[in-house]
Amino acid sequence: QVQLQESGPGLVKPSQTLSLTCIVSGDSIGSGAYYWSWIRQHPTKGLEWIGYIYYNGSPYYDPALRSRLTMSVDTSKNQFSLKLSSVTAADTAVYYCTRSQYGGRGGFVYWGQGTLVTVSS
Amino acid sequence: QSALTQPASVSGSPGQSITISCTGTSIDIGGYNYVSWYQQNPGKAPKLLIFDVSNRPSGVSSRFSGSKSGNTASLTISGLQAEDEADYYCSSYRSSNTLVVFGGGTKVTVL
Numbered sequence: 001q002v003q004l005q006e007s008g009p010g011l012v013k014p015s016q017t018l019s020l021t022c023i024v025s026g027d028s029i030g031s032g033a034y035y036w037s038w039i040r041q042h043p044t045k046g047l048e049w050i051g052y053i054y055y056n057g058s059p060y061y062d063p064a065l066r067s068r069l070t071m072s073v074d075t076s077k078n079q080f081s082l083k084l085s086s087v088t089a090a091d092t093a094v095y096y097c098t099r100s101q102y103g104g105r106g107g108f109v110y111w112g113q114g115t116l117v118t119v120s121s
Numbered sequence: 122q123s124a125l126t127q128p129a130s131v132s133g134s135p136g137q138s139i140t141i142s143c144t145g146t147s148i149d150i151g152g153y154n155y156v157s158w159y160q161q162n163p164g165k166a167p168k169l170l171i172f173d174v175s176n177r178p179s180g181v182s183s184r185f186s187g188s189k190s191g192n193t194a195s196l197t198i199s200g201l202q203a204e205d206e207a208d209y210y211c212s213s214y215r216s217s218n219t220l221v222v223f224g225g226g227t228k229v230t231v232l
Contacts, residue, residue: 046123047167047210049221063218096166103214104221107157107172114166
């Protein structure tokens with residue numbers, strides 16, 4: 001049973017950096033079989049794909065967030081991380097970590113439970 | 122504004138069939154068979170219902186089916202049940218700088 005679990009601060013001040021980690025169990029990131037994505041959902045809004053990280057550390061970021069995003073992977077801990085800098089209230093959202101094939105092909109089958117990050121002073 | 126267009130709401134009576142549309146372009150839905158559909162209940166993570174246009178993951182009811190014609194994908198829920206009341210999102214691979222796009226979501230109400 002594949003499980004993903006997000007962790008990180010629920011409150012971040014404007015202009016600071018949002019940092020989240022996703023711990024994976026039941027699968028090995030290092031196998032290289034999948035891509036590990038972050039998806040966010042603004043309050044009462046739709047879903048937004050942020051980007052993915054591959055087992056070898058290669059990231060792909062959505063162009064709208066590329067300048068503020070850093071993703072990384074730690075295969076020894078079987079986890080991957082997200083850092084979003086210079087946050088504003090517009091970055092307030094539930095952040096999900098997920099697993100899929102390249103470009104979401106095959107669908108996002110496994111999701112974390114989601115973690116709400118609020119940007120506020 | 123979402124990259125894929127879905128109706129904001131669709132409703133139906135128990136036992137009826139409803140269809141949710143998802144319209145994109147030739148660089149996403151129209152160009153590839155990588156459309157997925159998700160069901161989301163309040164406070165929960167989305168659940169994959171359909172992948173690659175018309176495939177159901179193991180454990181998903183056969184009452185859910187997907188199809189595609191041109192730049193528009195569709196999700197049909199047959200034999201509508203009260204438990205189907207939820208938000209539904211479509212997603213597609215896109216051959217652009219944004220690899221994955223979503224629809225704005227459709228709220229399904231069971232009358």
